[in-house]
Structure formats: C-alpha cells, structure tokens
Amino acid sequence: MAREFSTVGVVGLGTMGAGIVEVFARNGIDVVAVEISAPALERGRATLKGSTDRAVAKGKLAEADRDALHERVHFKVGLDALHSVDLVIEAVPEHLDLKQRIFAELDRVCRPETILATNTSSLSVTEISVATSRPNQVIGIHFFNPAPVMKLVEVVRTVVTAPEVVADVEALCARLGKVDVTINDRAGFIANALLFGYLNHAVGMFESHYATREDIDAAMKLGCGLPMGPLALMDLIGLDTAYEILDTMYRRGGRDRRHAPVPLLKQMVTAGLLGRKSGRGFYTYERPGSPVVVPDEATPLATESALADGARAITKVGVVGSGTMATGIIEVFAKAGYEVVSVTRGMEKSAKVCEAVKTSLNKGVVRGKLAEADRDAALGRISWSATLDHLADVDLVVEAVVEELSVKKALFASLDEICKPGVVLATTTSSLPVIDVAMATHRPADVVGLHFFNPAPVMPLVEVVRTIRTSPEATATARAVCAALGKTGVVCGDRSGFIVNALLFPYLNDAVKMLEASYSTADDIDHAMKLGCGYPMGPFELLDVVGLDVALAIQRELYLELREPGFAPAPLLEHLVTAGYLGRKTRRGFRDHSHR
Numbered sequence: 138m139a140r141e142f143s144t145v146g147v148v149g150l151g152t153m154g155a156g157i158v159e160v161f162a163r164n165g166i167d168v169v170a171v172e173i174s175a176p177a178l179e180r181g182r183a184t185l186k187g188s189t190d191r192a193v194a195k196g197k198l199a200e201a202d203r204d205a206l207h208e209r210v211h212f213k214v215g216l217d218a219l220h221s222v223d224l225v226i227e228a229v230p231e232h233l234d235l236k237q238r239i240f241a242e243l244d245r246v247c248r249p250e251t252i253l254a255t256n257t258s259s260l261s262v263t264e265i266s267v268a269t270s271r272p273n274q275v276i277g278i279h280f281f282n283p284a285p286v287m288k289l290v291e292v293v294r295t296v297v298t299a300p301e302v303v304a305d306v307e308a309l310c311a312r313l314g315k316v317d318v319t320i321n322d323r324a325g326f327i328a329n330a331l332l333f334g335y336l337n338h339a340v341g342m343f344e345s346h347y348a349t350r351e352d353i354d355a356a357m358k359l360g361c362g363l364p365m366g367p368l369a370l371m372d373l374i375g376l377d378t379a380y381e382i383l384d385t386m387y388r389r390g391g392r393d394r395r396h397a398p399v400p401l402l403k404q405m406v407t408a409g410l411l412g413r414k415s416g417r418g419f420y421t422y423e424r425p426g427s428p429v430v431v432p433d434e435a436t437p438l439a440t441e442s443a444l445a446d447g448a449r450a451i452t453k454v455g456v457v458g459s460g461t462m463a464t465g466i467i468e469v470f471a472k473a474g475y476e477v478v479s480v481t482r483g484m485e486k487s488a489k490v491c492e493a494v495k496t497s498l499n500k501g502v503v504r505g506k507l508a509e510a511d512r513d514a515a516l517g518r519i520s521w522s523a524t525l526d527h528l529a530d531v532d533l534v535v536e537a538v539v540e541e542l543s544v545k546k547a548l549f550a551s552l553d554e555i556c557k558p559g560v561v562l563a564t565t566t567s568s569l570p571v572i573d574v575a576m577a578t579h580r581p582a583d584v585v586g587l588h589f590f591n592p593a594p595v596m597p598l599v600e601v602v603r604t605i606r607t608s609p610e611a612t613a614t615a616r617a618v619c620a621a622l623g624k625t626g627v628v629c630g631d632r633s634g635f636i637v638n639a640l641l642f643p644y645l646n647d648a649v650k651m652l653e654a655s656y657s658t659a660d661d662i663d664h665a666m667k668l669g670c671g672y673p674m675g676p677f678e679l680l681d682v683v684g685l686d687v688a689l690a691i692q693r694e695l696y697l698e699l700r701e702p703g704f705a706p707a708p709l710l711e712h713l714v715t716a717g718y719l720g721r722k723t724r725r726g727f728r729d730h731s732h733r
C-alpha cells in the first residue's frame with residue numbers, strides 16, 4: 138500500500154514553488170506554502186492567483202474549482218508551519234549551503250516519518266540529504282517549468298533513499314497526473330544535463346553577435362519545432378537560477394567547458410536582468426512576472442522597412458541541381474511567383490525533377506491547398522535547362538548540387554563568368570564554409586548561404602549565412618527573398634552548423650553519451666525531453682529519423698571546426714554507424730523499426 142499524502146509543504150514560492158503549490162492543490166491535496174518573509178509570501182500568493190485566474194479565463198478551470206483550490210493552500214512565513222505535513226518540497230534558490238540549512242531545519246521541525254524532497258536542478262541530493270538525520274527519507278522531485286503544465290517529473294534517488302520512499306513518491310506523481318522517470322543522483326539529471334549545454338551555447342552565440350536574439354530563437358522554434366527558443370527559455374527559467382545550475386553542473390559534471398556559464402550571464406544577473414521575473418532578461422516584458430514581450434531598443438524594425446534596406450529586386454531565379462533540395466526549392470520559388478530557370482546536368486535529369494515538382498504540386502491540389510490554376514501557373518513559370526548559360530539574365534542563383542567543395546567551387550567559378558553583375562549567388566550548403574565557395578568567384582560580396590530545411594516546401598525556416606565578405610545589400614536581398622517565399626530568414630555568421638545544427642547536434646550527441654554511460658534508457662531520455670521540455674520528438678526518435686550517419690558527419694564537422702572537446706562524437710554513435718544501424722532508412726538505429 139502506497140503511503141497517503143494528505144498535506145504537503147512547499148518551501149519557497151518563486152518561479153517553481155508557486156507552480157508546485159498549484160499542482161498539489163489542483164489535485165485535492167492540502168498545501169502549507171512557506172516563504173521567508175511576508176512580502177515574498179504575498180508575491181507567491183499573487184503568482185498562484187494569476188496562474189489560476191488565467192486558467193479560469195482560458196476555460197481550463199471552473200471558478201468553483203479555483204476557489205476550492207485556494208482554500209486548500211495555507212500561506213505561512215517560516216518553516217515551523219510544516220510540523221505536521223506528510224511531505225515537504227523545497228524550492229528555494231539553487232545554493233547548496235542554503236538548501237542544507239533548510240533541510241537541517243526541516244529535519245528538526247517535521248515529523249520523523251515525513252519525506253523531505255528537493256526540487257534542485259543540479260545540486261547533489263545526496264549532499265543535501267546528509268544535512269538531516271534521515272537521509273533515507275530524502276529524495277529529489279524535480280518538476281519542470283511551468284510546473285502545472287509540464288508533464289514530467291524526475292524522481293531522484295540517492296544511494297541511501299529507501300526503496301519504499303521512492304515507490305511512494307512515484308505513486309504520488311501518478312496521482313498528480315505526472316509521468317515520472319526515476320534516476321540516480323547526477324548533476325542535471327536527464328533533462329537539464331541535455332538542455333543546459335545547449336542553452337549556454339545559444340547565449341554564447343548571442344554574446345558574440347553571431348546572430349540576434351530573435352533569429353536564434355526563431356531558428357530553434359521553426360527549424361526544430363521547439364516550443365520556445367533558447368533565449369526566451371532562459372528568461373522563463375530565470376537567469377540567476379540558470380547561472381547557478383550551469384555553475385554547479387560545470388563543477389559537478391567533470392568541468393565540461395560547455396557548462397561554464399557564458400560571461401554575459403553573470404553580468405546580466407549582477408545587473409538585475411533576471412528574465413521574466415524581473416521584467417527584463419534577453420527580452421523586455423510588460424512588467425515583472427509577465428509573459429508578454431514588449432519592444433525595446435534591440436527589437437528589429439518592422440519587417441517591411443528593414444527589408445527595404447538595400448535589398449535588390451529579384452524576379453528571375455536560377456536553381457542549380459537535381460536532388461531533393463533543388464526540387465523542393467524550385468517548387469517554393471515557382472509557387473511564390475518567381476520565374477525559375479532550373480539547370481541540371483542533362484535533360485533526363487531535368488525531366489525527373491520536372492516530374493517530382495509536378496507530383497508535389499498535384500499533392501497540394503488533392504489536399505485542397507493549391508488551386509489547379511495556381512499549379513499550372515507555377516509550372517508555367519519554370520523553364521528547364523541543362524546548361525548554365527541560361528542563367529545569364531537571372532537575378533539570383535541558388536546552388537543545391539552535391540555537398541562537395543570542389544564541385545561547388547567549380548560551379549561558382551562558372552557562375553561568376555556567366556551571370557550578370559549584381560546577381561546574388563547563394564549556396565544551400567549545410568556544412569561547407571560559404572567563404573570557400575565565395576572566393577571561387579571575383580564577387581564574394583554577392584555570395585551568401587541560403588540554408589533551406591528539408592522538405593523545403595514545408596519547413597518555414599531558412600538560414601541566411603553571411604561571410605566576412607558578404608555585402609549588407611546581398612544579405613538584405615536574401616532576407617527579403619525569404620520573406621517573399623513566406624519563410625523566416627534568420628541571419629547568422631559562416632560557422633560550422635550555422636545556428637540550428639550547431640545547437641541541435643551536440644545535444645543529440647550528449648544524449649547518446651548519456652545512454653552509453655547507462656545513466657538512463659532511450660525511452661526515458663526521449664520521455665524526459667518531450668514531457669519535460671515540450672520537444673516534439675525525443676533525441677533518439679529524432680536521430681533515427683535524421684539518420685545516424687548524417688548526425689555523425691555533422692557532429693564531426695562541428696568538432697573539427699570548433700575543437701570543443703565536448704563535441705567529440707559519442708563512440709556509440711560511431712559504432713552504430715559502422716554496424717550499419719543508420720536509423721529508419723536501414724530499419725534499425727537506436728530502435729528496431731523492422732516491424733513497422
């Protein structure tokens with residue numbers, strides 16, 4: 138029989154604590170909600186009220202249920218109020234000494250059988266537990282932000298946590314409607330260990346002016362389907378909390394430089410820019426605690442006027458190549474009303490590409506997304522050629538040939554001879570340096586990267602890559618073209634992986650390392666990222682879709698260019714590729730797909 142929890146205590150009613158109170162009270166459990174001072178208590182009460190009022194306004198909570206929920210919560214200053222609760226969850230700031238002091242005090246105040254839990258993200262539950270006389274009744278219950286919304290709870294057992302305490306807490310999580318993964322005590326557990334290297338890397342990109350905050354966030358939302366971009370997520374987490382988590386993970390997790398907090402973070406914390414809770418972090422909010430972003434001095438001007446910024450007029454576009462990307466890109470431009478000249482290496486290839494474009498457009502018609510007349514008009518705008526000479530009068534060329542530098546360089550040298558002056562020359566490379574391609578021409582200022590995502594007609598993101606020689610006009614033109622295609626163009630520097638792959642693949646690689654270390658299972662890791670962070674797919678699901686060989690190649694490139702030891706490909710990934718387990722395409726990757 139699992140233990141009954143009728144009253145729980147929550148210590149600290151900040152970003153997490155207030156949400157945790159709501160989770161318990163919503164599920165019919167009485168809560169003693171404790172803060173350090175009367176003003177802090179009032180802030181916690183206001184947070185709970187705001188959150189439940191929003192739930193009522195959205196029709197997710199009945200008014201009567203909200204009122205009953207509030208009646209279950211007893212707000213108190215000081216830990217003495219916790220003398221008769223069955224379980225305490227501590228959610229005070231991420232400092233070991235503070236948590237140890239609180240646990241020693243809880244040990245004194247609470248009944249001997251009370252379970253003492255910490256919501257720490259990165260500190261050692263074991264170290265916290267030894268501040269009490271009952272380390273076997275101490276456990277980690279790690280909720281995700283916002284606690285009422287995110288389904289995941291990481292249950293952290295130490296080497297001394299009693300098995301029945303673990304079982305009781307697991308049963309409690311089920312009663313709260315949460316999905317739990319139970320793991321050992323390691324810095325960052327599953328989700329944060331995989332998340333924070335990525336978040337810190339994104340802050341580093343912003344700090345080094347590699348891309349703007351809006352572009353970094355848009356890239357990860359639109360390129361990976363994440364619910365929020367990394368900088369908006371940092372603001373939600375709280376920069377002070379994020380700093381402490383990174384700092385602890387760096388010290389506890391083997392001094393991985395990727396967890397050494399980017400200097401900008403410390404500066405922002407010192408300056409009081411803590412994110413949503415203080416009204417300003419990477420973005421500016423309507424008021425402290427509000428989720429509503431308001432424009433500030435860093436907000437880009439309205440798209441239209443920014444696009445007018447030296448962008449050249451484009452009406453006719455050449456697309457070189459006959460693969461998946463070229464085919465998709467031809468369709469995208471033709472549908473958007475551009476005249477398109479497709480150039481392949483022979484009329485047979487052209488016929489194939491033409492068929493593929495027709496098939497794709499027809500699918501749009503069948504699904505009711507495209508009128509027949511629009512399909513015909515789009516096809517009518519495309520001319521098919523097997524010679525580059527037909528690109529003499531286009532305004533933009535998009536190259537999407539094989540991913541080999543020598544081939545691309547030779548092609549750009551030819552384009553340089555054939556194309557009229559002022560043309561923007563774009564490469565869709567996903568891994569080669571754009572500058573290498575640009576220097577094969579006598580007009581590197583006109584060369585950009587236009588990194589489309591697969592399938593190009595569907596994916597809303599394009600990375601616009603500017604090299605150190607690209608002119609502002611060429612960049613503005615590329616961005617304007619993306620907007621005219623109905624896509625979001627994000628501008629970034631010419632570094633391996635651009636924004637999306639540079640942030641995504643090291644995270645996937647870290648997940649493989651975590652699996653390899655037997656810290657958790659592929660299923661639990663996938664669950665953790667989906668239910669704790671709202672990712673559309675877990676890392677192993679995604680790796681099987683992307684292809685393990687593709688992931689390994691990208692990871693190798695990143696490692697070679699950035700020489701970051703933490704980017705070294707996971708040996709398990711290499712072994713699986715060597716064994717021919719490449720993912721769905723070979724029916725076996727991290728999972729067996731043969732029966733599907």
Ligand SMILES: NC(=O)c1ccc[n+]([C@@H]2O[C@H](COP(=O)([O-])OP(=O)(O)OC[C@H]3O[C@@H](n4cnc5c(N)ncnc54)[C@H](O)[C@@H]3O)[C@@H](O)[C@H]2O)c1
Nearest residue numbers: 149150151152153172173177228229231257258282374378
């Ligand atoms: N922010 C997140 O996204 C997130 C997610 C999961 C877990 N966590 C963890 O939750 C914990 C709390 O983080 P947070 O972001 O909610 O911090 P926060 O700064 O938003 O809130 C901390 C609260 O604790 C209160 N407090 C401080 N000392 C206290 C004391 N002695 N007694 C009672 N209350 C006290 C403060 O007044 C404040 O309201 C940390 O361990 C953090 O790592 C945070």
